[in-house]
Amino acid sequence: MSRPLCSLGSLRKSLLVAGRLEELNAVLDVGLMSWKRELKTLAMLTSLLVRSSLFARQIRLDVIDSRDRVEFLRALFGECDVAKNGLNVAFRCPACDAPREKRKLIVRTDNGLWHCWVCDSRGRSVASLLRKFHPDRVSEWNRRFDPNRRSKFDDDISASALSDVELPPCVSAVDVYDSSDPDYLSVVKYLGSRAIDYDTMYRYRLCIGTRGKFKRRVIIPSFSGDGELNYWTARSIDGENFRYVNPPVDRNSIVFNEVDVDWNRELLLVEGPFDMIRANRNCVPLLGSSLSKDSLLLRRLVENSTPVVLALDADACGKAHKIASTMYGLGLSVRMASLGWDKDVGEMSSDRIVTIVKDATSWSPMSRILFRTSNIRPGAIV
């Protein structure tokens, strides 16, 4: 009997917070009691989970400072009407001479979009609105309500400013798959260039950063076995600087996307989350090319006697043997895939991955000795 892929209780709890419990119940009512075996259902549930994390974050944001934002703006633009959702706030537009009582300048307190229905002035951030009418207050607004904007100028305020694991500002990739926003479009194109299509985005709950340093980044969220967000990685689609942003979480304390892992089947270990996506099977990324002896991953493998296939990038062959040796010493069955010298898992076709996994050979201490001797150049002193 395999254990549930995530606890229904915690899923219900998250969805309740997000007001999406009905969707879960609808899914379960279909009678898919073996839902944990149904990949599609699982993808649907966990996709809901991502959205609920985003949604819960949104709710917290609203609760925390929506009122403060409104107060800030009211002090500058005068009395206003707050819409029922608490997000849209209507002021009298200072740019046009509409009658005093007409409040046609709508400001969204969450994303900062603003628009006057009378004179058609508009902008994409509250800062731009303030620059127009109250330039002396722009920096105060940014400091109090837009810390991500601030981080653009101050790279020291990195993800370490986030205390608990919380998704950075982002949207679910499938939600903006058809968006005409040029940044979303670029990210979707980038994913396409890595053979990651709509279904794969859905399957791995991929998100796209919306603000500040997370713009133009693919965010791959990770959930624990209980369905709690435990990690994420944000990869830039541009250039090589700060290619990855990660939360300040000890990688040894989590198993990336344990929610998807079946410990009773052979598990493929790869280096990075993109390798994991490409492999599209029972797979965990090490988030590097080493494995600490006190990592949760190693503990889970031993607890479940899970057989392992190692497929690290070719340049990490020595490290792969070290990992294999550790696991072998703990009584695990280990096979090692041979990647060839020029390829990373993330660049292989899925067919090729199937082949290298099929052809992976059992590892024993002799494999390491053979590897070492094959690496000794003729004439070298051993």
Ligand SMILES: [Zn+2]
């Ligand atoms: Zn106006």
